Amino acid sequence: MLVSNDVFVYNFVSATWVRGTSMPGRQRLFFACGLVEKGEFLETDGLFLNLPVSHFSTHSIRNHPLRHYAIRMLENEPIYLIEFKIYCSKLAIIKKEVSCPNCSAASIFCTPKCLSIALTTSHSQFVCQALRRLCAADSPLLHHHHHDRHLQARFLVSAYNLAMVSISDFHTLLSLQGEPYIDDASVFLHSLISSICGLLNLGEFRFSVELTAALLAKDKLNAFGLMEPFDQDKERSVRAYGIYPRASFFNHDCLPNACRFDYVDSVSDSSNTDIVVRVIHDLPEGREICLSYFPVNLKYSERQKRLKEDYGFTCDCDRCNVEVNWSDNEEEGEVEMGGEDDDMDEDEDEGDDDDMRSGLEAEGSDMVKENDDFPHAYFFVRYMCNRDNCGGTLAPLPPSDARSSTLMECNVCGDVSNCEEMDGN
Numbered sequence: 001m002l003v004s005n006d007v008f009v010y011n012f013v014s015a016t017w018v019r020g021t022s023m024p025g026r027q028r029l030f031f032a033c034g035l036v037e038k039g040e041f042l043e044t045d046g047l048f049l050n051l052p053v054s055h056f057s058t059h060s061i062r063n064h065p066l067r068h069y070a071i072r073m074l075e076n077e078p079i080y081l082i083e084f085k086i087y088c089s090k091l092a093i094i095k096k097e098v099s100c101p102n103c104s105a106a107s108i109f110c111t112p113k114c115l116s117i118a119l120t121t122s123h124s125q126f127v128c129q130a131l132r133r134l135c136a137a138d139s140p141l142l143h144h145h146h147h148d149r150h151l152q153a154r155f156l157v158s159a160y161n162l163a164m165v166s167i168s169d170f171h172t173l174l175s176l177q178g179e180p181y182i183d184d185a186s187v188f189l190h191s192l193i194s195s196i197c198g199l200l201n202l203g204e205f206r207f208s209v210e211l212t213a214a215l216l217a218k219d220k221l222n223a224f225g226l227m228e229p230f231d232q233d234k235e236r237s238v239r240a241y242g243i244y245p246r247a248s249f250f251n252h253d254c255l256p257n258a259c260r261f262d263y264v265d266s267v268s269d270s271s272n273t274d275i276v277v278r279v280i281h282d283l284p285e286g287r288e289i290c291l292s293y294f295p296v297n298l299k300y301s302e303r304q305k306r307l308k309e310d311y312g313f314t315c316d317c318d319r320c321n322v323e324v325n326w327s328d329n330e331e332e333g334e335v336e337m338g339g340e341d342d343d344m345d346e347d348e349d350e351g352d353d354d355d356m357r358s359g360l361e362a363e364g365s366d367m368v369k370e371n372d373d374f375p376h377a378y379f380f381v382r383y384m385c386n387r388d389n390c391g392g393t394l395a396p397l398p399p400s401d402a403r404s405s406t407l408m409e410c411n412v413c414g415d416v417s418n419c420e421e422m423d424g425n
């Protein structure tokens with residue numbers, strides 16, 4: 001068994017997943033401790049992985065430049081930040097909004113009841129006052145700086161509120177990976193929070209620039225971005241960030257064996273913000289279950305840059321170990337494999353793909369073939385969506401009646417295709 005101390009065991013559907021700390025330099029991973037069949041999923045139970053994002057209708061989501069932060073810690077009332085307002089979390093779609101009477105410019109709720117619940121939790125007096133002051137703050141630095149500074153300030157207000165309303169949830173947030181790094185941004189944000197909130201009494205924690213920097217680091221390394229709906233003609237942007245404490249234990253791999261789905265726009269109740277992680281293909285016992293932190297079709301240099309800058313590590317996954325030896329031209333070759341601009345065009349590479357497919361299928365579900373110049377070609381053919389400008393990853397729908405599904409769903413555009421047809425059966 002690949003686990004040592006700090007082990008947590010969860011049961012999901014028919015698979016057992018284990019989180020342990022055994023790998024050198026890598027911590028708290030999910031491991032399959034039995035065969036995990038393709039499509040099986042880490043089921044959100046509406047508790048720790050459930051992150052309601054918005055109560056807007058699909059139409060208004062599309063037309064609203066939403067960006068928000070959410071913290072949902074266990075059963076704590078979540079906090080949602082969208083642009084410069086805080087939204088409640090109760091319902092996915094509401095007809096009429098209710099504003100907080102004290103900071104109407106900053107916070108909106110779905111019903112009066114929801115507002116009254118929030119007043120003792122996510123929208124405490126502290127948050128209400130801090131938001132009012134933050135909206136009124138006319139710091140040239142805020143205007144000067146990136147728009148992200150506002151979002152970070154909102155995140156900090158939410159995080160510090162957590163320390164006051166649920167210390168155990170605050171502990172959970174602080175237990176996530178991410179070391180404090182004191183730089184100009186954290187110093188600026190800490191003094192901003194100090195100026196609008198005063199000296200916070202956080203019990204066992206000392207309100208300090210170190211703590212602010214630690215919170216910012218947790219956010220940076222662990223927040224999940226929930227994207228705007230897919231639109232073939234537009235670049236997709238993030239509309240929400242959320243911290244899902246347990247889902248954030250998944251490490252990254254450039255050829256992931258699991259991928260994340262959300263159904264923000266297609267589910268009409270509050271579970272529309274559940275995160276669902278599904279494995280892409282069967283996994284043997286002991287295999288680490290990894291996600292890709294960004295679309296899988298990025299080039300080696302782009303992936304390394306993002307992982308270094310955003311997550312602070314150098315990736316040495318199997319795919320990177322092959323691509324590190326590629327010349328720039330070869331790298332270009334990979335990206336253009338399917339056409340001019342990052343898209344797959346199956347026709348062009350049909351012959352090669354077929355060879356690769358049969359070779360790898362004969363080997364079982366392991367995608368990496370040693371001594372091959374392009375061992376992951378199969379992955380792109382089989383598991384990358386080929387819709388224009390999509391770049392999503394395909395995973396089978398969950399198994400039903402003990403049978404694996406042959407339907408593959410794209411985690412970006414939502415298209416469902418039949419893999420038997422793809423295989424020509």
Ligand SMILES: C[S@@+](CC[C@H](N)C(=O)[O-])C[C@H]1O[C@@H](n2cnc3c(N)ncnc32)[C@H](O)[C@@H]1O
Pocket residue numbers: 025026027028029176177221222248249250251252253310311312313314315316
């Ligand atoms: C969302 S957390 C993943 C879970 C984390 N390992 C933990 O123990 O909580 C992201 C961080 O995990 C580490 N990480 C994730 N994937 C990694 C990989 N392939 N190699 C090395 N470190 C990785 C990096 O420090 C990254 O910033």
